[in-house]
Each structure stands twice: as structure tokens, then as C-alpha cells.
């Protein structure tokens with residue numbers, strides 16, 4: 083879906099800035115119930131207002147040792163504490179800070195991220211809200227990021243941010259990352275770029291950006307597609323005009339509370355010994371199985387034949403992704419049964435498949451179309 087980004091950017095730039103008091107009543111009440119503080123600054127009418135959802139993670143992590151970067155408690159500090167560490171935002175924006183949840187990455191799931199998406203959409207629909215920021219654990223940040231990217235229909239900036247070092251560590255990266263994320267969400271030039279991921283001075287697209295290293299600060303990358311921009315201090319700097327991912331689908335999740343269960347299985351030598359895992363996945367209710375295939379979605383031939391037979395028989399969707407960490411899978415070809423994940427890595431492909439199954443049911447053609455977003459010449 084192509085949005086009219088340039089027009090929206092102009093419209094946003096001219097939007098009246100607003101104060102928390104100007105929000106529709108139900109959002110003001112939800113805000114009060116969510117955090118029970120006033121905005122973190124004086125509601126300066128000449129600054130834009132953004133909504134900030136804290137979800138936990140390392141950025142909100144705490145440890146008694148200033149050198150601990152493992153084994154600390156993630157999701158220990160609240161939104162107010164995180165914002166208090168960045169007093170500079172007082173000159174950037176009015177913040178509606180909401181403690182959505184406060185957990186480590188691995189406790190996030192699609193029930194929560196769909197709710198988060200709907201909450202963000204509701205705030206963005208208000209002319210008084212300029213953009214949205216979400217802070218999140220980094221381990222599954224990319225999964226929440228693509229959920230937001232595929233389900234929020236707004237040209238306003240949506241930014242997801244995390245940190246690699248807990249707030250209590252020497253050289254904690256969270257406060258500066260948060261300041262940059264907030265600046266980005268108030269920046270008119272950030273409109274129409276889909277959901278963005280920012281850490282370590284970089285701005286990436288939620289669709290492609292992935293975590294590449296469990297510890298280093300410079301971990302979020304899209305090797306093939308690159309970054310959208312970076313920061314000079316807290317000021318965003320984009321390399322290109324807004325360019326949405328080609329034909330990126332949008333899913334209307336208004337009526338969904340849960341999504342169809344999708345399992346990811348991994349390819350390796352000797353996987354023929356693990357054919358029972360396919361049946362186990364189907365028996366546990368999977369409506370789709372994504373394979374993190376070797377190379378171009380490959381599997382052992384015996385395993386692959388079983389995958390195909392068992393899934394066809396049970397009307398379970400099969401998506402071939404790649405375990406290589408980059409590049410795109412070739413499509414299976416018209417009339418094929420295996421759906422190609424194209425450029426989505428297995429965990430992102432799982433979210434796409436869940437949303438697609440929830441929207442179209444078991445319809446291979448329709449599902450492949452959603453995955454073909456960045457492969458427009460096929461099908």
C-alpha cells in the first residue's frame with residue numbers, strides 16, 4: 083500500500099502542536115489510568131506531543147553492579163524513571179508516557195503486540211498526537227516492530243527503541259537512544275516511512291532490520307537494504323525521501339484478539355531424524371509452519387516430502403524462509419505449494435503468516451501475495 087507520504091509530511095509539519103489536555107477525553111482517561119502522572123514536562127503548547135509506550139526490556143533493566151551487562155533484571159524501571167534520565171526532552175516534545183507492560187523481550191507475544199498496535203493507532207488518529215515511540219527489549223524487538231509496521235495505517239512516525247546495556251551500567255546506551263527516538267518521532271521528515279527501529283545512532287526500517295549480535299551496541303542491521311538514516315546528536319538525518327517497502331500489505335486487526343498458531347522449524351543435516359516434529363507441530367494446533375531453511379529455503383528431501391504431505395493433508399500453510407540471515411528466497415513458482423518468505427527472516431515471516439492466515443484463512447495464493455510484497459514481478 084503506497085501512502086501519500088510527501089503530502090502527509092507537509093501536513094504534519096503544519097499540524098498545530100498540542101497539549102495532553104487537548105486529547106479526546108477517553109484517551110486522557112486511559113493515559114491517567116495507565117501511568118498516573120502528569121506529562122513529564124510543562125505541556126508546552128509550542129512543542130509537538132507524542133505518545134510513548136514503555137514495554138520493558140534492557141532499556142528498563144537494572145542491576146546492582148555497574149559492569150553487569152548479562153544476568154540483570156530486564157523490565158525493572160518504569161517509564162517515568164526512563165524519561166527522568168533524559169531531561170533534555172523538555173525542549174523537544176510533550177510526552178504522554180504510558181506503561182504498557184514491563185517485561186523482558188521474551189515475555190512479549192502477539193496478543194500484547196496487537197493490543198499495542200491498536201492503542202498506538204488510537205492515539206495517532208488524534209490530530210493532537212504527532213508520533214509514537216515504543217521502548218522494548220531488543221531480543222524480540224524486530225518481531226514487535228514488524229507487527230506494528232504491518233498493522234498501523236498512519237503516516238505519522240512510529241519508532242521502536244531499545245538498549246543493549248541496562249540503565250544501571252557504565253555507558254548505558256538507553257538514555258541517548260530514547261532521546262533520539264523521541265526526536266525522531268517529533269521530526270516531520272520522519273513521516274511516511276513506516277515503523278522505524280532506532281538504536282546506536284542508526285535509523286532502520288522495521289520491515290528489514292534484524293538483531294545481528296547478542297551483545298554489541300551496533301547490533302541492529304539490514305545488511306542488504308541498509309539504513310534509512312542516522313543521527314547527528316539528537317537530530318535525525320535521512321539519506322533518502324520516504325520510500326515505503328514495495329506493496330507492503332496492511333492488515334486490519336480491529337477484530338483479532340489472537341492469531342493462528344504458527345511454528346518455526348529449523349533446517350540442518352540429519353533433520354530427516356526429526357520428521358516427528360512436523361506432526362507434533364500440527365498436533366499442537368499449528369496452522370502454519372515456517373522453515374528456517376538451509377540456503378534458499380532448503381530441507382533434507384525426506385523431511386521436505388513429509389513436511390509437504392503432512393501439511394497438505396492438514397491444510398497447514400508452508401513457508402520457506404532462509405537460515406542464512408540475509409538475502410531472499412526464490413519463489414516456488416506459480417501454482418507452487420510452498421510459500422516463499424522472500425526477504426523476511428523466519429521470525430518476521432511467522433508474524434506475516436499469522437496475520438495473513440487470520441485475514442485470508444488457508445488460501446495459498448492470497449498468502450503468497452502478502453509475502454510477495456517486495457518481489458512485485460512474481461505472481
Ligand SMILES: *[C@@H]1O[C@H](CO)[C@@H](O)[C@H](O)[C@H]1NC(C)=O
Pocket residue numbers: 109112113116180197200201
Ligand atoms: C489500550 O486499549 C485497551 C483496549 O481497548 C484499553 O483498555 C486501554 O485503556 C488502552 N490503553 C491506552 C493507554 O490507551
Ligand SMILES: *[C@@H]1O[C@H](CO)[C@@H](O)[C@H](O)[C@H]1NC(C)=O
Pocket residue numbers: 169170171172173
Ligand atoms: C532547554 O533549552 C533551554 C534554552 O536553550 C536551555 O537553557 C535549557 O537548559 C534546556 N533544558 C534542558 C533540560 O536541556
Ligand SMILES: *[C@@H]1O[C@H](CO)[C@@H](O)[C@H](O)[C@H]1NC(C)=O
Pocket residue numbers: 124126127128129173174
Ligand atoms: C516551549 O518550547 C519553546 C521551544 O523549544 C521554548 O522556546 C519555550 O521557552 C518553551 N516554553 C516554556 C514555558 O518552557
Ligand SMILES: *[C@@H]1O[C@H](CO)[C@@H](O)[C@H](O)[C@H]1NC(C)=O
Pocket residue numbers: 189190191192193194
Ligand atoms: C501473551 O501474554 C499475555 C500476558 O501474559 C497473556 O494473557 C496472553 O495469553 C499471551 N498470549 C499468547 C499468544 O501467548
Ligand SMILES: *[C@@H]1O[C@H](CO)[C@@H](O)[C@H](O)[C@H]1NC(C)=O
Pocket residue numbers: 334335336337
Ligand atoms: C477494519 O475492520 C473493522 C471491522 O473489523 C472495520 O469496521 C473498519 O472499517 C476496518 N478499517 C479499515 C481502515 O478498513
Ligand SMILES: *[C@@H]1O[C@H](CO)[C@@H](O)[C@H](O)[C@H]1NC(C)=O
Pocket residue numbers: 392395396
Ligand atoms: C490426514 O488428516 C486426517 C484429518 O483430516 C487425519 O485423520 C489423518 O491422520 C491425516 N493423515 C496423515 C497421514 O497425517
Ligand SMILES: *[C@@H]1O[C@H](CO)[C@@H](O)[C@H](O)[C@H]1NC(C)=O
Pocket residue numbers: 445446447448451
Ligand atoms: C484466494 O485468494 C485469491 C487471491 O487473493 C482470490 O482471488 C481467491 O478468490 C481466493 N480463494 C478463495 C477460495 O477464497
Ligand SMILES: CC(=O)N[C@H]1CO[C@H](CO)[C@@H](O)[C@@H]1O
Pocket residue numbers: 114115116117118
Ligand atoms: C495504574 C494506576 O494506578 N491507575 C490508577 C490511576 O488513578 C486512577 C484514579 O485515581 C485510578 O482509578 C487508577 O486505578
